[in-house]
Structures are given as C-alpha cells and as structure tokens.
Amino acid sequence: MASRPLKPLSADQALAFKLDKLRQILIASEFCLLIVVIQRLLLGSWQTALILTVLALILGLCYYVAKYGRLQVGAALFLTSLTITTSYFMWVYGGLNDEALLVFPAILIFSAVIASYGLLVLLLLYMLGTVMLLGYINEAGLYTNEVPARDLSSAFLTCAILVMVTFSVWLLSRDLRNLLEKLSRENLRVMESKDEISRLYNHDPLTDLPNRRLAKELFEQSMALAQRENSKFALIFLDLDHFKAINDSLGHAIGDEFLKKMAQRLQSVLRDSDTICRFGGDEFVILSQNFVDDTQIHQLAQRILRGISRPFYINGNELVVSGSIGIALGPNDGLSFDELCQKADAAMYSCKDKGRNNYCFYNQDMNQSEQEVLQLTQDLRQALSGDQLCLHYQPKVELKTGNIVGAEALVRWQHPQRGWISPVEFIPLAERAGLIVELGLWVLESAVSQCKRWHELGYKNLSVSVNVSAIQLRRGDFELQVKQVLSQTGLSGEFLVLELTESLLLDVQHSLQMCLQGLREQGVILAIDDFGTGYCNLGYLQRFDVNMLKVDRSFVSKINQSKQDEAIVRAIIQMAHSLNLEIVAEGVETEEVAEQLRLLGCEKGQGFYWSRPCPPMDFIELVVKSSATTRGL
C-alpha cells in the first residue's frame, strides 16, 4: 500500500496530550521522590530528605500551574526544578560519579515530549555546562567531589531512578504507539472514504455501472484506440419502454430492483469489450468498439432487445418490458462523446416514434428534426405560461333527435410564428417533455369550467369530453386532480367524460385500476377513444367499468363504401349494446354515414358533418340552433 499522509493533531488535542504526559511523568517522579525521601529519612539524611520534599511540593504545584494556568509554564517549572535539584546533588555529593546524573537523560526525554524546543535546548546546554564545569573543576583541583560509596543505599537510589525513568518512558512510548495506531486507522478511514467518494462520483449508486462522467472518460479512451486501429465504434442509447409504469404501480423499491436486474441482464448479453453505463432513470448507454462491419452492431442490438424482453421475476411479479435503441457510429457520425450521445438519443426517439421495441441507426434527417423538436418543446413551455393555448369544442350529437348532447374539448395552439399547430404534433412533444401533466390539468380545468358555464346558461344536459394522456393517469394524483376540479367548479361528475386510449388500459396495473375506480365513484364517465384500432382485448372493458366506446373514424368515414368497415362497425355496436355500453361514432362527415349509423343502432355521432371543433361561442350558437330546430322553431 502506498504510504499515506498522517493527519496532524489539532492544537487542543496536542495540548491535552502534553498535559496528560506531564501528569504521568509527575506522578512517576512524585512516587520516586517519595521512596527516596523515606529512604533518606531512614538513613538520617535530613537535609536531602527536606530538599526532596520541597522538590516534591514544587512538582505538585507545577501540575496545577499547567492544568489551570499555562502548560508551558508548568512544564518549564517542573523540568528546571528537577534539573537544578539534580545538578545540586551532583555538585554537593558525587559530581560526575553521582547517581543523580542518570536523571539528566530522563529530563531531556521529558522535555522533548512536553516542553518547547527552546527549553529543551536550554536544558541541554545547562546540563552540558554543569557536566563540563564539574569535570573541569575536579581536574583543575579547584574543588573535589567525593567519590560516593557504592553501597546498597547507592544501589537503591540508582534503582529508584531507573524505575522512575523506565516507567515514564514506557508510558510515553505506549501512548505514542496508541496515538500512531489511532492516526493510521483514522488515515485509512479517510482514504477509504476518499475511494468511496471517487467511486460514487464515477458510478451509478444503484447498479454500480459507470455513470455519464466515467462513460465519457471510457469513451475517450476507446475512441483513441479505435482511431489508432482504424476500427469503428458505436454508442448505443437504450431507453426502456414503459419502465415508469413499473415504478408508479409497483413502487420505487421494485423499480430499483428491476433496474439492478436489468443491468445484470444487459451485462450478460454484451461482449467483454463492451461497456455498459447508466445515465439515470431507465437510460443505459453501451459503448462498443472493435467491430469491422455494421452487421455486428445489428446483431448486438438484436441481442440486447431479446435479452431485455425476457421476463423478470421480482417479489412474485412477472415484469416484461421492451426497449428502444438508438445507435450512433463513430467516426462517421462524430468523434466527440457529446455529439454521439446526442445523435444516438435522436435515433432512439425516432425509434420510439416508430413504435418502440426496436433499434434505429442515426441519420442526418433525425438531427434536424430533433433540433426542431427541441425548439418546439421550448416554445410549448412558453405557450403554457402565456395565452397561446385555447380549447375548441366539437359537438356530440344524438343521432335519433339531432340534439347536441355534449362536446369534445380539443386543445389548440397558436404559435406566434408558425400559426396553428395540430395537437397531433404537439401532444406527443408535451408527453415526451413531461409537460403533458400541466397541459392536461389546464385542459381539464378549462373544459370543466366551460361546461359549468353552459349549465348556468340553462343547457344543463351538456357534457364535456376531455382527452387524457397515459402519462397523466400514471402520475398517481390524477384522480385527486379531477376531484378538486369538479368540486371547485361545482360540476357533477356525470357531465365529465374522460377519453382514454385502449393501449392505456392494457397496462394492467393495480394503481391504474384504483385510479379509474376512484373516478367512476365520482360519477365520471370513462370512454375508450379510437376504439377498434387497438388490441380488441375486451376483458378490460369490464375490469375498468368503462361506460362508452368511441368508434374510430377510420371505420366510420367509409361505412357506406366498404362492406368490411360496415361489418366492423355493426359488430362493435352490437357488442357495445350487449355489454351495456354507450356508443359514439367519430369522424361522421356526411348525412349518409350519419343515417346509416342511426340505422345500425348507434346512439351518438361526432364529425365535420355537424361541425368542426370550434370556439366556445360558436359551439353555444350551434347548441341554440339545434335545440330550436328540434323544438320546431
């Protein structure tokens, strides 16, 4: 392992450490002094005993000065008094032969630990001076120290000093070792957190796959290699279809588990040289290099699609999804990561538009249309906050009487530069950009308030139909939104028709079922829009307590020209009657079609024959006219 830098002690920690050491050394010194004082008393050396007792008292005082005053002052007092006393005994008794000399090295060790460097140097100079002076005066004969007797008392004194010094040094070294261990543990912990932070910085925490940042780095490495080897590389953008439905209906825990399993599944279908990354949500990116012709990429994309479409089993749920794949190839489509990402993304959206569960290679036209889409999405955002949107109403007519019984609200966008834009163009954009929730709520509020105004004008039987996008329903609070709008406007639920698409009801999710049930409990009418174009799986009609079918205009408009269309419409009408469902034919353009539908038993119709979708004022004029006609005025 590389050597790691040690973490320095904080000033407070260093002070506490030094104070603790001073306390330990003082205790050891006091203990040693006590023993020597007792020994001296027993030997009748009263003067020595007195000096040592005074020293012991001074040492005690030092601790209090250090603890309650200033550490450095206390430590300096302790070390100097010990040094002076030691040198005093050396002068008075054995000189350089005195046992007290043993205390000097101990004092130097203590001062290195608890005192300042300045004091350490001063004490060393003092000791060197004392030793040199003693040697000199003895040699010059100016003064002669007596050579002490090497008896048991001297041995005892030496032992006491050695024990005191050893004990103090042992305490110091033990604490230093502990401190070092603690520091290296702390250091290791810091390094581990640093590694973890760097891992989190570069990886997606859920799947542990490289994130966008690392993907970019890896891409740059593989691109450099591919350029050197003159080979191709691909950036594959994968978006799971309908993953949000899993999250919304089964909860985020299952959604997360699903993504983890999906990451493993994807890894299992890729080659070792391919790298899979997660960009967040249900978006995965695969970096593939080292292939010679596009067939290999076709095969890879097919393998991925096959892999992800195999069912996943989580908590007793069988989950099946498909994916949409966009592929950009380097070096032809670009050399930079961002450019290829953007192009693969455009290809992926184009793939989604073509019906999902497929893969598309990027081509030039996509980029252009993608930029247009981005611009239009930005404009739509502004349109929502401004007054560029409005609702037009298309009458719904009772075929038997010709009475207008309601209207379908259809949103219109007048773009400041491009003029009127069809909802067929901007609703999918709003869905893609997540704006549909805001847009849908605005449509709901406006349509319901408008219907309430008609009721207040006296046309109390009129209902209003609103188109609902699958995304609005899956968001979870749609039922509450409807409830609030109805209670704020005071319109009864039975005058609100929500038009849902067949494909939406095929998503058999519990939360969706609960939402639709909640709406039915508010009296709201549920209609299936564009009926006949979808899956014709009729089980959902009863499961969701649907009230109305709207037959798609592709069958209705040619009912008088095509026997087959007539047969389909007849069958739908019969089935609807047997299931007790109301039926509305869309796209009625001629009187003949209207008449034929009436003869087939269809109750209601809607289409250009009666009126195109029109502003609310025009609509109410139509209502006035139709009621005057039916009253024979």
Ligand SMILES: Nc1nc2c(ncn2[C@@H]2O[C@@H]3COP(=O)(O)O[C@H]4[C@@H](O)[C@H](n5cnc6c(=O)[nH]c(N)nc65)O[C@@H]4COP(=O)(O)O[C@H]3[C@H]2O)c(=O)[nH]1
């Ligand atoms: N050829 C022909 N067409 C007829 C006839 N009668 C009605 N139409 C058109 O058929 C469409 C009926 O709406 P849709 O099937 O719900 O289809 C709607 C609906 O799916 C969506 N849409 C419109 N407004 C909204 C909205 O507020 N929310 C949502 N989520 N979708 C909306 O946009 C689609 C298209 O709306 P529009 O362009 O207004 O087109 C409308 C209407 O103008 C006819 O006799 N002949």
